[in-house]
Amino acid sequence: xxxxxxxxxxxxxxQKNTKSKGELVDYKVANISPDxxxxxxxxxxxxxxxxxxxxxxxxxxxxxxxxCGMCSMFINGRPHGPKNGITTCQLHMRSFKDGDxxxxxxxxxxxxxxxxxxxVDRSAFDxxxxxxxFISVNTGNAQDANNLPIPKANADxxxxxxxxxxxxxxxxxxxxxxxxxxxxxKVSQLALLPQGQPERYKRxxxxxxxxxxxxxxxxxxxxxxxxxxxxxxxxxxxxRMNRDYLSAKFVSQEEA
Amino acid sequence: MSTLNSxxxxxxLTNKWTKYKSSVPLVNPANKRNLEVIVVGSxxxxxxxxxxxxxxxxxxxxxxxQDSPRRAHSIAAQGGINAAKNYQNDGxxxxxxxxxxxxxxxxxxxxxxxxxxxxxxxxIIDQCVAQGVPLAREYGGLLDNRSFGGTQVQRTFYAAGQxxxxxxxxxxxxxxxxxxxxxxxMFTRHEMLEVVKVDGKARGIIARNLITGELERHFGHAVVLxxxxxxxxxxxxxxxxxxxVTAAWKANKQGAFFANPCYTQIHPTCIPVSGDHQSKLTxxxxxxxNDGRIWVPKKKDDNRRAVxxxxxxxxxxxxxxxxxxxxxxxxxxxxRAAKERCDAGYGVGASxxxxxxxxxxxxxxxxxIEANKNNIQNPDHATIMxxxxxxxxxxxxxxxxxxxxxxxxxxYETPMRIYPAVHYTMGxxxxxxxxxxxxPGLYCLxxxxxxxxxxxxxxxxxxxxxxxxxxxxxxYTIGDYLSKELATKALPLDHPAFVEAENKVKETLDTLINxxxxxxxxxxxxxxxxxxxxxCGMARNEAGLKASIAAxxxxxxxxxxxxxxxxxxxxxxTELEKALRVADFIELGELMCIDALNRNESCGGxxxxxxxxxxxxxxxxxxxxxxxxxxxxxxxxxxxxxxxELKFENIKIAQRSYK
Ligand SMILES: Cc1cc2nc3c(=O)[nH]c(=O)nc-3n(C[C@H](O)[C@H](O)[C@H](O)COP(=O)(O)OP(=O)(O)OC[C@H]3O[C@@H](n4cnc5c(N)ncnc54)[C@H](O)[C@@H]3O)c2cc1C
Ligand code: SF4
Ligand code: FES
Numbered sequence: 016x017x018x019x020x021x022x023x024x025x026x027x028x029x030q031k032n033t034k035s036k037g038e039l040v041d042y043k044v045a046n047i048s049p050d051x052x053x054x055x056x057x058x059x060x061x062x063x064x065x066x067x068x069x070x071x072x073x074x075x076x077x078x079x080x081x082x083c084g085m086c087s088m089f090i091n092g093r094p095h096g097p098k099n100g101i102t103t104c105q106l107h108m109r110s111f112k113d114g115d116x117x118x119x120x121x122x123x124x125x126x127x128x129x130x131x132x133x134x135v136d137r138s139a140f141d142x143x144x145x146x147x148x149f150i151s152v153n154t155g156n157a158q159d160a161n162n163l164p165i166p167k168a169n170a171d172x173x174x175x176x177x178x179x180x181x182x183x184x185x186x187x188x189x190x191x192x193x194x195x196x197x198x199x200x201k202v203s204q205l206a207l208l209p210q211g212q213p214e215r216y217k218r219x220x221x222x223x224x225x226x227x228x229x230x231x232x233x234x235x236x237x238x239x240x241x242x243x244x245x246x247x248x249x250x251x252x253x254x255r256m257n258r259d260y261l262s263a264k265f266v267s268q269e270e271a
Numbered sequence: 272m273s274t275l276n277s278x279x280x281x282x283x284l285t286n287k288w289t290k291y292k293s294s295v296p297l298v299n300p301a302n303k304r305n306l307e308v309i310v311v312g313s314x315x316x317x318x319x320x321x322x323x324x325x326x327x328x329x330x331x332x333x334x335x336x337q338d339s340p341r342r343a344h345s346i347a348a349q350g351g352i353n354a355a356k357n358y359q360n361d362g363x364x365x366x367x368x369x370x371x372x373x374x375x376x377x378x379x380x381x382x383x384x385x386x387x388x389x390x391x392x393x394x395i396i397d398q399c400v401a402q403g404v405p406l407a408r409e410y411g412g413l414l415d416n417r418s419f420g421g422t423q424v425q426r427t428f429y430a431a432g433q434x435x436x437x438x439x440x441x442x443x444x445x446x447x448x449x450x451x452x453x454x455x456x457m458f459t460r461h462e463m464l465e466v467v468k469v470d471g472k473a474r475g476i477i478a479r480n481l482i483t484g485e486l487e488r489h490f491g492h493a494v495v496l497x498x499x500x501x502x503x504x505x506x507x508x509x510x511x512x513x514x515x516v517t518a519a520w521k522a523n524k525q526g527a528f529f530a531n532p533c534y535t536q537i538h539p540t541c542i543p544v545s546g547d548h549q550s551k552l553t554x555x556x557x558x559x560x561n562d563g564r565i566w567v568p569k570k571k572d573d574n575r576r577a578v579x580x581x582x583x584x585x586x587x588x589x590x591x592x593x594x595x596x597x598x599x600x601x602x603x604x605x606x607r608a609a610k611e612r613c614d615a616g617y618g619v620g621a622s623x624x625x626x627x628x629x630x631x632x633x634x635x636x637x638x639x640i641e642a643n644k645n646n647i648q649n650p651d652h653a654t655i656m657x658x659x660x661x662x663x664x665x666x667x668x669x670x671x672x673x674x675x676x677x678x679x680x681x682x683y684e685t686p687m688r689i690y691p692a693v694h695y696t697m698g699x700x701x702x703x704x705x706x707x708x709x710x711p712g713l714y715c716l717x718x719x720x721x722x723x724x725x726x727x728x729x730x731x732x733x734x735x736x737x738x739x740x741x742x743x744x745x746x747y748t749i750g751d752y753l754s755k756e757l758a759t760k761a762l763p764l765d766h767p768a769f770v771e772a773e774n775k776v777k778e779t780l781d782t783l784i785n786x787x788x789x790x791x792x793x794x795x796x797x798x799x800x801x802x803x804x805x806x807c808g809m810a811r812n813e814a815g816l817k818a819s820i821a822a823x824x825x826x827x828x829x830x831x832x833x834x835x836x837x838x839x840x841x842x843x844x845t846e847l848e849k850a851l852r853v854a855d856f857i858e859l860g861e862l863m864c865i866d867a868l869n870r871n872e873s874c875g876g877x878x879x880x881x882x883x884x885x886x887x888x889x890x891x892x893x894x895x896x897x898x899x900x901x902x903x904x905x906x907x908x909x910x911x912x913x914x915x916e917l918k919f920e921n922i923k924i925a926q927r928s929y930k
Contacts, residue, residue: 180346
């Protein structure tokens with residue numbers, strides 16, 4: 016039961032499982048309200064499919080407020096749709112108009128295999144983090160927090176890098192399916208903080224090695240990732256990571 | 272009815288935890304390697320517990336239903352986390368945090384647990400900073416604080432409007448570090464559907480691999496549930512779409528009592544419902560009440576635009592009713608006050624179910640301060656507002672953007688429209704001082720337990736509790752139990768207890784798929800939500816509760832005879848996942864109404880219309896209801912009440928006043 020007056024044609028990627036071949040399937044939805052979110056429009060469509068006895072479209076989502084990083088739709092050729100700086104779940108139907116045809120596909124990257132329909136496997140990101148995206152401090156090992164003043168500018172810059180939600184739009188939009196923006200955001204956050212220094216060079220090496228092992232492509236500096244990142248993660252992070260990666264080679268040679 | 276033993280250590284309140292820690296039995300490192308612990312949940316409570324247990328040497332398995340532990344619902348917490356650091360030198364102390372929490376909870380929480388929480392609060396901030404969590408700082412490089420409701424000190428630490436995200440990413444990185452070292456085995460896209468018990472003790476779980484649909488058996492010497500809150504029983508809430516009660520509910524059916532299910536927190540500042548399509552509600556952080564003033568027009572049905580209503584025709588009703596705390600009264604009080612104004616016909620917006628949250632006043636104040644700092648002489652109004660907006664933007668930018676995105680209105684130009692929404696559940700599995708449920712070996716942490724917030728949680732205290740439980744409490748208390756389990760061998764996976772539990776789950780799955788009715792799962796969920804919101808929401812009364820119990824029983828019958836779950840059980844089937852959750856929500860909803868009906872008093876988030884003061888404030892009955900109501904599930908909708916008497920030895924119990 017919707018309350019608006021938009022009628023839309025949707026071309027949606029359907030794929031039964033990782034092994035099967037997928038295809039775009041056409042659907043129609045009617046009476047869509049401009050106040051609905053894009054995912055609420057999908058709810059309407061799924062309700063239609065279910066009551067007809069069809070299988071609903073499977074897509075990832077959870078918080079529906081742009082912070083968990085779970086939603087991941089490639090809409091009309093752009094990850095998270097036509098607007099900048101937001102996730103799929105924050106997109107509202109007022110960004111479309113009556114009569115539009117909207118194509119929705121999953122993230123596509125070798126390292127993100129499709130599980131079903133619009134759902135992909137992004138566990139490669141977790142493995143990159145577990146290779147080094149942390150500071151090795153066990154619970155109970157910490158000193159008083161204010162014993163370590165951190166200049167506000169550094170703290171703010173670290174926070175900006177830490178805002179990454181791990182959605183994978185950067186990978187999805189990159190023609191090489193590179194994960195550099197994601198990885199460099201974590202590397203930068205920790206490199207900008209004094210707590211991150213002891214493991215700084217080891218960290219970048221380990222994370223990059225894991226990134227390569229997962230099958231993400233190389234970075235050729237096209238910058239599409241920055242443009243599509245819903246959290247405005249900046250390309251500067253990639254530059255910083257590259258510098259640290261180069262330094263790491265010298266540091267480890269010296270240590271050896 | 273029996274009396275529950277909460278196993279509170281003897282001695283002075285302020286020494287209990289210290290003494291406990293130094294006398295609790297330890298497990299030596301070699302033995303820890305042979306002890307397996309299952310942690311269900313990877314939010315703040317689960318991730319911190321799993322990481323810490325693994326650091327200590329236990330073998331850990333951790334589960335979550337999302338595709339990554341980093342996406343647990345804790346990620347969405349916005350405003351901040353409390354700690355009694357007294358960095359602001361404004362008179363804060365462990366005792367004051369303890370006192371504020373007990374009072375804020377309307378004297379329905381356990382003193383010993385709350386004091387322990389206040390004691391460890393400070394370690395949490397230290398730990399998080401050591402992990403590289405970028406909390407907000409002042410220019411001097413030290414940590415910044417803001418104020419939250421129900422207190423008169425500034426003890427809330429934050430990271431813009433993304434505190435939960437940053438804290439969770441800290442715990443997640445600690446967890447992933449242990450995963451990388453092979454000490455935690457992580458199971459994502461897995462849903463726990465049953466607790467496995469042997470000789471009365473928890474010994475494992477049955478989990479469903481959500482991608483393949485396979486049912487899996489997992490053994491643990493102990494099982495820890497950190498599965499979050501159950502606010503989605505109302506269908507619409509600020510919780511994530513997947514948040515659910517299933518793990519706790521299965522535990523309840525296996526003998527873990529469910530405490531105070533009716534204590535629900537309705538958060539005063541959320542974006543109002545915009546139509547039938549609504550799938551969730553979005554919170555506007557309590558921190559906004561630091562700088563925003565809440566008002567409605569003094570005239571009924573005033574349809575002018577907010578900016579056209581002159582100052583003297585506005586009713587800042589919180590400041591009027593509660594001069595001492597003003598806009599910073601606790602959530603339950605603020606929510607009821609908003610409802611009262613809207614019910615009386617003073618609401619704003621198209622639905623009239625909203626009040627204004629206005630930032631003009633503080634934008635102007637900040638603007639003047641900035642102008643002074645920058646030596647701008649006699650700035651005009653536009654300059655002041657521009658400078659002020661920059662300050663507001665730095666503090667709340669992401670929340671303002673979120674509001675604009677959802678409503679299409681710009682909160683820098685016009686006040687936000689807000690209305691209360693279901694946000695948090697104080698009730699949960701009953702646990703003793705050790706955080707163990709009434710099933711030996713089964714623990715419960717974070718929002719999923721009932722322990723620390725009484726009948727109303729103060730803002731910024733859930734993050735504190737989740738991390739306290741996971742980093743600093745459970746890792747000690749679980750030793751008490753595990754030290755006695757050294758001789759217990761891992762249960763073979765073909766043990767009859769596993770087989771039986773798995774068969775039970777399989778039967779439920781098959782039954783649901785085979786109903787092949789006519790209505791979607793959401794249809795039933797929405798119906799349940801409406802019953803709960805109307806009768807077990809911000810205001811409750813005897814007749815309404817009785818009627819809803821009957822209505823929910825009917826809904827349960829309809830659900831099991833008419834639900835339509837497409838697809839099969841052996842594939843990724845999101846409708847089946849939802850159906851399992853809604854089936855449990857329906858049963859829980861009934862228990863919430865039973866609990867609300869039993870509690871013939873008003874306290875915190877539980878407001879029974881029959882019990883209020885002349886000014887409309889909650890009227891407690893300490894003689895009869897100063898107890899925790901813990902419900903034993905007898906099956907078939909039968910519940911037995913067990914009581915834990917609450918003793919206040921360190922705080923004088925009084926009527927809460929914020930005037
Ligand atoms: C929008 C919003 C803002 C908030 N802001 C604040 C704030 O500023 N300050 C504050 O203190 N509190 C805040 N809260 C409350 C706070 O965020 C939560 O209470 C807290 O994060 C809960 O943490 P948790 O670890 O107990 O559970 P969650 O973070 O909800 O984690 C639950 C975990 O359990 C898993 N799980 C659940 N069921 C199963 C199952 N059956 N099988 C397998 N896994 C399962 C999930 O996958 C998840 O990993 C906010 C809440 C909301 C909704
Ligand atoms: S860098 Fe941006 S696009 Fe990439 S995962 Fe992080 S938030 Fe998503
Ligand atoms: S659903 Fe969480 S970011 Fe979109």
